[in-house]
Amino acid sequence: MKPGSRSQFYDRFFLWLFVVAAVLVAAVVMAIIAIVAKQGFQTFGSVNPLELHFSTNWAPPEHFGALSFIVGSLAITFLAIVLGGPLGLAGAIFLAKVAPQSVRQVMRPATDLFVGIPSVVYGFIGLTVLKPVLQKIFGGSGFGLLLAGLILGIMILPTVISISEDAIRSVPRRLEMASYALGATRLQTIARVLVPAALPGIVTAFILAMARAIGETMAVAMLIGNAPQMPKSLFTPTATLTTEIVLEMGNTPFGSPWNNALFYMAFILLAISLGMILLIRLVVQRRVTAE
Amino acid sequence: MNKHALDRLATVVLYVTGAVIVGILLFFLLFILGRGLPVLTPDFIFGRPSEVAAGGGVGPQLFNTFYVLGLSLLFSLPVGVGAGIYMAEYARAGRLTYVFRLATECLATVPSIVIGLFGMILFVNAFGLGFSIIGGAAALAVLNLPVLVRVTEEALRAVPRAYREAALALGATRWQTVRKVVLPSALLSLATGVTLVTGRAFGEAAVLIFTAGTSVSRYFPDLNPLAAGETLAVHLWYVNAEALVPDAPRIAAGTAALMIIIVLFFNLFLGSLTRTLQKRLGGKTV
Numbered sequence: 001m002k003p004g005s006r007s008q009f010y011d012r013f014f015l016w017l018f019v020v021a022a023v024l025v026a027a028v029v030m031a032i033i034a035i036v037a038k039q040g041f042q043t044f045g046s047v048n049p050l051e052l053h054f055s056t057n058w059a060p061p062e063h064f065g066a067l068s069f070i071v072g073s074l075a076i077t078f079l080a081i082v083l084g085g086p087l088g089l090a091g092a093i094f095l096a097k098v099a100p101q102s103v104r105q106v107m108r109p110a111t112d113l114f115v116g117i118p119s120v121v122y123g124f125i126g127l128t129v130l131k132p133v134l135q136k137i138f139g140g141s142g143f144g145l146l147l148a149g150l151i152l153g154i155m156i157l158p159t160v161i162s163i164s165e166d167a168i169r170s171v172p173r174r175l176e177m178a179s180y181a182l183g184a185t186r187l188q189t190i191a192r193v194l195v196p197a198a199l200p201g202i203v204t205a206f207i208l209a210m211a212r213a214i215g216e217t218m219a220v221a222m223l224i225g226n227a228p229q230m231p232k233s234l235f236t237p238t239a240t241l242t243t244e245i246v247l248e249m250g251n252t253p254f255g256s257p258w259n260n261a262l263f264y265m266a267f268i269l270l271a272i273s274l275g276m277i278l279l280i281r282l283v284v285q286r287r288v289t290a291e
Numbered sequence: 292m293n294k295h296a297l298d299r300l301a302t303v304v305l306y307v308t309g310a311v312i313v314g315i316l317l318f319f320l321l322f323i324l325g326r327g328l329p330v331l332t333p334d335f336i337f338g339r340p341s342e343v344a345a346g347g348g349v350g351p352q353l354f355n356t357f358y359v360l361g362l363s364l365l366f367s368l369p370v371g372v373g374a375g376i377y378m379a380e381y382a383r384a385g386r387l388t389y390v391f392r393l394a395t396e397c398l399a400t401v402p403s404i405v406i407g408l409f410g411m412i413l414f415v416n417a418f419g420l421g422f423s424i425i426g427g428a429a430a431l432a433v434l435n436l437p438v439l440v441r442v443t444e445e446a447l448r449a450v451p452r453a454y455r456e457a458a459l460a461l462g463a464t465r466w467q468t469v470r471k472v473v474l475p476s477a478l479l480s481l482a483t484g485v486t487l488v489t490g491r492a493f494g495e496a497a498v499l500i501f502t503a504g505t506s507v508s509r510y511f512p513d514l515n516p517l518a519a520g521e522t523l524a525v526h527l528w529y530v531n532a533e534a535l536v537p538d539a540p541r542i543a544a545g546t547a548a549l550m551i552i553i554v555l556f557f558n559l560f561l562g563s564l565t566r567t568l569q570k571r572l573g574g575k576t577v
Contacts, residue, residue, distance in 0.1 A: 007464050007466075007467060008464060010464070010466050010467075011464035011465050011466040011467070013466075014465075014466040014469070015381060015465065015466070017373060018373045018374070018376050018377035018380075018381060019377060019381075020373070021369070021370045021371075021372075021373030021374040021376075021377060022373070022374040022377040022378065022382075022391050024370050024374070025370065025371075025374045025391070025394060025395055025398065025436055025437070025440060026390060026391055026394035026395075028398060028433055028436065029394045029397050029398045029401070030394075031409070031413070032398075032401060032405065032406065032409045032433075035409055035412050035413065036405060036408060036409060039412065087308060087311070087312065090304070090305060090308040091308055091309060091312045093305060094305040094306070094308055094309045095309070098302060098305045098306070099309060103309065106313065107309055107312070107313055109558065109559075110312070110313050110316050111312070112487075112558060113316060113320075113554070113555075113558055114316060115490075115491065116490045116491070116494070116554040116557065116558050117319065117494070117551070117554060118493070118494020118495070118496070118524050118527075118550055118554070119494065119495075119496065119497075120494065120496050120524045120525075120527040120528045120547075120550075121323065121494065121527070121547050121550055121551060123528070123531075124323075124527060124531065124543060124547045125319055125322065125323065125547075127531065128322075128326070128544075129322060154315060157312065161312075185294050185295060185297070185298035186298055186301070186302070187294075187297055187298040187301040187302075188294065188298070190301075208400070211400045214402070215400075215401075215402025215403065215404065215405070216402075217402070217403065217404040217496075217497040218496045218497055218524075218528055221528070221532075222528065222531055222532070242402065242404050242497075245404055245408070246404060246497065246500065249408070249411075249501055250500075250501065250505075254416065263408065266402075266404065266405045266408050269402050269404070269405055270401060270402070270405050273397075273400045273401060273402055273405075274397055274400065274401075276400065277393070277396050277397050277400055281393075
């Protein structure tokens with residue numbers, strides 16, 4: 001083939017096209033970080049950083065204490081992983097090692113469907129099914145951390161299940177066989193061989209699930225009660241970073257301290273999410289060096 | 292209790308777990324459909340919404356949902372698939388590849404509300420698009436992008452190495468190999484992946500509230516991409532949170548059921564379609 005022929009030109013051309021696409025993806029991430037940070041950090045022109053991080057007094061335009069939102073976000077994330085994590089892990093073990101083929105063929109599309117249900121529909125289900133139940137049992141309005149946490153726990157199931165299942169499945173067969181050969185039961189093999197060997201993958205699944213929970217907006221906004229106050233119990237109407245942004249972003253003038261403070265809250269969310277990715281890198285790296 | 296009894300108990304517990312997970316799903320689906328199906332008359336599905344009186348429909352929202360979705364794929368497919376091809380076919384292990392992969396992972400974890408705010412500043416304000424169908428589509432494209440990169444890369448990596456070697460040995464260039472050999476063999480799993488991406492973007496609301504807006508055009512159907520672009524998902528949130536109409540619960544139930552039916556269609560029908568095609572073409576299951 002002559003250099004400079006038509007096919008070689010196309011070869012070059014498309015290589016560069018693909019490079020541009022990859023660069024564009026990276027550029028979008030950086031643009032998101034830069035734009036949200038730039039807008040968010042303008043808050044500190046008029047708001048004391050100490051107040052924003054450590055006060056619970058949210059009374060714009062005078063006071064911008066965002067602590068209760070940060071606590072709210074962390075609390076529902078914790079609740080979601082406590083409620084949904086073990087259930088999802090058990091589901092993953094069941095799918096990977098216990099369920100017969102026929103059961104798996106039903107359950108796998110089912111977990112895919114969990115992902116497909118829109119988060120507003122999850123919120124709607126929480127409102128119409130779960131809220132009346134909580135009201136009846138515990139009294140009060142029903143809105144609060146527990147209601148949002150319960151629905152979030154279900155929403156993170158597919159993340160926990162699919163990644164944990166992959167991790168358990170990819171444990172080398174010989175480890176499992178060796179365990180059985182030593183006379184271990186299936187439970188012993190699962191608990192002492194499979195889960196420990198798959199632990200980095202399971203931890204990754206849990207971290208990704210938490211990232212999903214802390215960033216979830218619509219379902220939580222419909223269930224948390226939307227009151228800018230510190231949660232005193234699981235049933236106090238409260239707010240999270242995401243719900244406060246959705247609630248107030250539309251009513252505040254762009255560029256005002258109030259609006260900027262909301263952008264700073266978005267920046268906190270972004271920092272937590274990206275921190276989780278780095279955490280996963282750390283977990284996976286540890287496994288590689290351990291081998 | 293001896294270890295065998297314990298083992299049997301654990302098996303029972305795991306079966307119950309599986310049943311609980313599938314049971315929750317079935318209950319959710321049946322509940323939503325049971326409550327919403329009676330609302331789904333042609334008047335509701337294709338009718339126009341009403342601001343204050345009862346009896347409004349969701350026609351424009353349904354139209355906008357697919358319009359925004361289609362436009363967003365128009366933006367994100369070339370870039371996402373292109374970047375995925377680069378990662379699977381060209382990228383060598385090294386620092387640059389590491390950065391690209393990290394960037395894709397980061398983009399995939401950015402909370403959707405943050406993407407919504409980014410879209411609001413960039414597309415709605417800076418580009419002057421306003422709360423519009425095209426503004427929403429651009430923001431939604433950002434959300435789709437990392438998932439598209441991943442499904443493309445996975446689909447291409449599943450193509451056996453020998454195919455490429457054979458093509459290259461015959462004197463094909465890299466691009467000819469990709470276009471004539473790799474992409475055709477990966478097409479079905481690629482299509483499945485894109486369907487999944489579409490299904491996920493379909494129900495997204497947080498990205499769209501501050502980019503596509505919470506209102507619809509006065510005209511229906513309005514093809515103008517600069518028209519206000521409230522979708523079904525945003526509408527469901529809006530009627531619950533702020534609407535003035537007296538029949539908000541009815542509209543919410545109907546909208547939720549309509550969305551679930553579309554999601555079921557995406558998952559079941561298109562899923563079985565690709566499986567059948569795969570069998571027809573005699574391909575392996577990927």
